[in-house]
Amino acid sequence: MSSPMNLDYTAPKVDTLPSEIQRLIVSHLAPSGDLYAKGCKRHLKNANLAHSCLRKWVPEFMFRDMVLPHVLAGMSFELERFAVNPAAAKLLKHVKTIAVKIPPAIRWEIDSTDPFDYIDDITDQRLKAKFNVSDPKDFTDEQRQYCSDYHRAMVEPFTDSRRWLQLLSYARQSFPRIFGYFPNLETIAVGVCKRTEHPNSTFTNLFVTQHGKQVIEDAHPYFTEDPNANLAWASAIALQSAPSSVKSLKLSIANLDNLNSFATVNRLLSICYKSAKTQTRQPTKSITSLTLDFRGIEGTHGDQAWNGDTGSAGMVRYWKYVLGSLPNLTSLDISGKDLGHDLAFSSLEETNNNGCLLEWLFNGLRLVSLKSLFFRHFLIEKGTIPKVCEEWPTLETLHLEEIRLLSIEDPQGESRPHHLDIIQGSAWLEMCTFLQGERPEIVVEVIRPISTINNFKDWRLHKKIIKKLCDLPNVKSLVTDGEYYCPNVNAPRDSLDAFSRAHLGIS
Structure with a gap:
């Protein structure tokens, strides 16, 4: 019996592979998970440098998912500079998804029990433990400077209500312009720009770069972040600014127990709600998929018959109008995972804990093209779903x-x-x-x-x-x-x- 033939096997080189395989390799180098984390595209950059045969496929995945950090009014966005750069003109077609990232507000009043005159006094009190002192008066000059810089970078920008109004106004001007640069844009998402993720042009970024991301843990107790209202108004503006090429939106809704019309959070939302009713441009009819993340306080807040913009009634009225303006919507994914009671503004005396938000929202609303409906992490009264399906x-x-x-x-x-x-x-x-x-x-x-x-x-x-x-x-x-x-x-x-x-x- 003859022995088996010894065959030498040599793995094929990358440049000898079919172009479809080369493209597949590059697609696997594209980021997964957190698509917008710093350094997430380094593998694509390395492939672009190391293999000339892969280079032609890199732009498709390098520029597919882009981020728009909307953190400073009047700031020149890196994404917009990319869009207007003549050298990048041939790359704009590759952009399919833009993630708008909005900073959270800080609820400085939560866990603030010591007496104070100004908010920076609260910062000093919360940094005492870092320096192992019992009274801010005992800070050294160096420690006092650190506290001042900390407040300027990590607290003040997130407690100034004027900043949110400026950001909202700037978003209404800039979002339609920026989205319009990209002819093949298909998806717009809205998420949080964490304090440790701010872009290079901000003092917040400078401070975090100098002292490390763990600086947010220096404060004791930790400053409570509340992104709910900011995500909601940014979502409303992104919706109103979406060009006709956009087919999918991933947005947030704020269900707030604050019923004060003069509160900053309600002024911000009211601007968006009212502008949607007065402007002639409705949400694009090309939208077929909508993901909505309900955030805020569980239950229904205030009276369902209330005609103002506050409480659950104001939110429901706006989003019922939006959903009714999307005649080609085929997929609706709604999550209540971020509803809770930790960020309540009130003692919930105007809240019905058994109230079903989805019943308020969908009562009498007909979605004639909807094929797929996803409900996740909600309290739903047993009669609501049969009623909706009818x-x-x-x-x-x-x-x-x-x-x-x-x-x-x-x-x-x-x-x-x-x-x-x-x-x-x-x-x-x-x-x-x-x-x-x-x-x-x-x-x-x-x-x-x-x-x-x-x-x-x-x-x-x-x-x-x-x-x-x-x-x-x-x-x-x-x-x-x-x-x-x-x-x-x-x-x-x-x-x-x-x-x-x-x-x-x-x-």
């Missing part, structure tokens, strides 16, 4: 992720047998069974469902309910394992036993 005749896919399905029971009533059924998940079964009967063409996808009575305690679904859901033809995907983002989700119960009414939230 209004949208073209809906094909309903994705429900960590939805807390709410059943309202008399808080003074007695604990009855059907309360056990509710916490085990009967409302989920009723809802999906209704959809199977009325809209069998809708594919239902359920991820980590939750049941709650009166928004008191959250419960995982019981295995008997899970089995019945899996047997429904319209429930194509049901995931019940994995870690819940929602905190304190209780294990399912087989019986009530000696459970008191208080434990169910009905006492």
Whole structure:
């Protein structure tokens, strides 16, 4: 028997590969995860320098995702300088996504218990621990200078309400112009420009470069950042400024419990809400995909019949107008992951914790082209989803992720047998069974469902309910394992036993 032939194998060189493979290699070098982190495109830059055969593919991915840090009124944006540079004219076609990044505000009043005359006094008080002194009067000259620079760089720019009004005004002027430079722009997203991410032309960046990103941890207690209102007004302006080439938007909504019309956060939002109603230009009809991140305080704030711009009613009225202006919208992804109670302005006396934001928003709203609907991390009253699905005749896919399905029971009533059924998940079964009967063409996808009575305690679904859901033809995907983002989700119960009414939230 002859021995097998020894074959020498030499790996092909990059420049001998087919052009499709070379392009694929470059595509894998493009950033994933945080697309806009500093240095995220270094692999593309290295490929551009190291391999001439890959060079022709690098621009497509190097300039595909760009960032617009909107942090200073009147500042010359690097992205705009790139757009007007004649040498870059052939590269503008590659830009497909622009991420607008807005700085957060600092809520200096949170955790400020010591007496003060000015906000920089608060900064001094919070930096005492760094220098191990008990009184700012004991600072050395060097320490006092550090505190002064810290306040100027890391606090003052984020507490000056005039800055936000200037930024809003400048955004209304500059966003339409900048977006219009890029003929193939398809997606606009709005996110946070962290204090440690400010561009080179700012004193904030200079201070962070000099002392390191950990400077934000020097303050004790930590300064609380609140980006909610800024993200909301920037989202409204980005929406109103999108050119006709844009098909997808990733924006934020602010659901604030501050009902004071003169508060800065409400003045900012009111400007955007009113301008949308008065300007002749509506959101572009080419938008087919919209992602909305609800931020702020959970629940509904104020009266639903309120005609002003504050509270949940003002927010809902504006976004109902926006959604009604998007006739070709086919995909809507709405998340309440950033709703909580940590950044409340009030004691929530005007807040209904059981209020369903989505019912306010979608009541009477017809989206005639919508095919895919995603609800994530929301408290939703059990009758809302069937009502919504009846209004949208073209809906094909309903994705429900960590939805807390709410059943309202008399808080003074007695604990009855059907309360056990509710916490085990009967409302989920009723809802999906209704959809199977009325809209069998809708594919239902359920991820980590939750049941709650009166928004008191959250419960995982019981295995008997899970089995019945899996047997429904319209429930194509049901995931019940994995870690819940929602905190304190209780294990399912087989019986009530000696459970008191208080434990169910009905006492």
